[in-house]
Amino acid sequence: MESENRNRRGRKYTNGEITVYWKPDACVHASHCYRELLEVFDPGRRPWVDMYGASTAEIIRTVNMCPTEALTWKWNDEEKNRDIDPSNTNHVNFRRPDLLKNDSSANAEPVSVKIMPDGPVVINGSFVLKYGGKEKNVDESIISLCRCGSSNHLPFCDGTHRKTGFNDN
Amino acid sequence: MEEVKKEFKPQAIVEVLEDGPIKITGNFMVSDSKRDIMDSPEEVYLCRCGRSGNKPYCDGSHKT
Known part of the structure; x- marks a missing residue:
């Protein structure tokens, strides 16, 4: 349900192991993604995300650097999404607008x-x-x-x- | 747009000066991309024209 929402305006990309969600409206051009991993995130290429350009670990590390929820990720195997370490700041378990807003x-x-x-x-x-x-x-x-x-x-x-x-x- | 349900408590004022720098005052921290603290001043002027010789700070080069 949630991920449906998330996909409404953005896009998703997968390498079979993880899925990366992109919400262009949320991007503030902090430029961590292409600075860190141009092989995967290349704004000059279409499509601009190539999930086979680097290892899953490198993609996760880079997506976690995004300061907004423009880039988020999850494992395709839902079992693996249950117990995610909070250091994975941009895993969909943590990067949710509703949670961020309630953090008074x-x-x-x-x-x-x-x-x-x-x-x-x-x-x-x-x-x-x-x-x-x-x-x-x-x-x-x-x-x-x-x-x-x-x-x-x-x-x-x-x-x-x-x-x-x-x-x- | 929905109504604001929580009190807005601004910690700083970010002022984009006309044809000049970004002036920031209040409770804020300046850092680089590695999150190292560069500065925690009461007031800062950040270059917005790309010509300062003292980036990220303004040195008045935009006037020349």
């Missing part, structure tokens, strides 16, 4: 401002965002702001830094 203890957490190498700044937490005369409440959520100046969707990142070859040096 996260409320007083400092806002995380993460500088992605050669990429955007990813801001995660509860904060007020002001831009272009607008004011928006971001409530326990993630946004990604452009650092290269070339985005077509300023002030937000749209992934253009990859095409322009922006680098931090």
